[in-house]
Amino acid sequence: MIIGVTGGKGGTGKSFFAVNLAVALAKKGARVVLLDCDPDSPSDHILISAERKNKKEVxxxxxxxxxxxxxxxxxxxxxxxxxxxxxxxxxxxxxxxxxxxxxxxxxxxxxxxxxxxxxxxVGWTYESEKHGLRMISGELKPSEPLSEKIVNEIKKNGEKEKADFVIVDTAAGAHCNVVAALDGCEKAYVITEPTPFGISDLEVIIEVLGKLKIPYEIVVNRSDITDKKIENTKFEIPYDRKIIDSYVKGIPLVLYDEEHPVSKMFYKLAEEMMK
Ligand code: SF4
Ligand code: SF4
Structure with a gap:
């Protein structure tokens, strides 16, 4: 199954969600490939402290x-x-x-x-392995504008992997490389935050998903920083010091504190997806 993790606004926690879902699935025994499809600003390898290897030119x-x-x-x-x-x-x-x-x-x-x-x-792709999952990421050559070429290469490499789940972590926005990353996904999680910027960009990415005919579920990160409620929210992730600590230490929350309520949410979701 190919699952997109996206969200119109930058910094909403897309990579946090993608990495923790991927690691939770791997911990439950699934073969998982995580594709970091943000070659302008790749970060998934940092979140899991993985070394990037097998550098290949695109x-x-x-x-x-x-x-x-x-x-x-x-x-x-x-x-x-x-x-x-x-x-x-x-x-x-x-x-x-x-x-x-x-x-x-x-x-x-x-x-x-x-x-x-x-x-x-125009750039490079990399492979990594950590916490039982495979990861493919990319990097755009400075001054080159063709980031969707890198995204397409990352996805092509991902298709060669024998995996139960391919998690596609997109860039922010709704531009060409986000559409290239989402194309072919069977489902998407849309990560947002309850702020006017988050809600405005949520509407844009939902429109894109509608055009691509990809079913989606909404995840509100830092859900308690305002009183605003977003309709059809599937998961709420509150602002939490432990989540920040897991970023700082480069350890996915689901491993940093398996008993944390948000970790339990990821493990429960992983179990449901594997049924
Ligand atoms: S199409 Fe004409 S101008 Fe262009 S390379 Fe060929 S011969 Fe030269
Ligand atoms: S037609 Fe234009 S864009 Fe296409 S290969 Fe030639 S120069 Fe490049």
């Missing part, structure tokens, strides 16, 4: 122009929907590399075979 195709074959017709420039090519009169087209997403349209368009496939590094 590459993106870019066009390479052969100046001897190019007749400067401009057809490739017109074919680029992303405006990643520009051409001065009578010159070979130039690539604005950060904008190119490797779609290959220009290569297919050139009637003279003057463009070949090159590639550039």
């Amino acid at each position: 590459r993106c195709l870019i066009p390479i122009f052969d100046e001897d074959k190019c007749v400067k017709c401009g057809a490739c420039v017109k074919s680029c929907q992303y405006n990643a090519l520009f051409q001065l009169p009578g010159k070979v087209p130039q690539l604005m590399e950060p904008i190119c997403n490797g779609c290959t349209a220009c290569i297919l368009t050139c009637p003279y075979g003057a463009i070949t496939k090159g590639s550039k590094i």
Whole structure:
């Protein structure tokens, strides 16, 4: 089963929920893969004090122009929907590399075979093992904008794993890499907090999940910091010093204090999911 853990707003506790659910499932005997699909700001490995190993490059195709074959017709420039090519009169087209997403349209368009496939590094993926679970994470190369390429690579690597549960921890927001991470999830937990910002961003991510046809349940973290109640809440996690301590120590709460009410909630949820 592929389960997304998401939430429009940053800092609501998505990674806390994803990590503790994954570890609780693993403790109950399930084979679990945790995918940290936030390559702009990966943090799951820090929450579980896991070492990132097996660094692999993620590459993106870019066009390479052969100046001897190019007749400067401009057809490739017109074919680029992303405006990643520009051409001065009578010159070979130039690539604005950060904008190119490797779609290959220009290569297919050139009637003279003057463009070949090159590639550039856009980031890296890593693998980790800790507390009985496998983890795949990624990191976007600074200055590169193509974080969904890393997310797609993390998910591709995750699909190769033989797992009972794949937990997909998305980035904040509702942009391309969040949609790429959620695509294919069978269910999602939406983590929010009872603040005006949290509620506003909750509405946005619920709309995205509706468009992707993914059923979801709402989890309100730090539920007692205001009196605001959010409709259809499945779980409430109160603000608690012990949860902060578990962050600081890099030990998931479900291991740091198995008898804590929130740990018991995760173990009960894990048992229900394994039925
Ligand atoms: S590969 Fe696609 S995005 Fe990149 S320059 Fe060619 S047409 Fe444009
Ligand atoms: S389509 Fe081919 S020949 Fe025409 S400008 Fe582009 S690279 Fe040159």
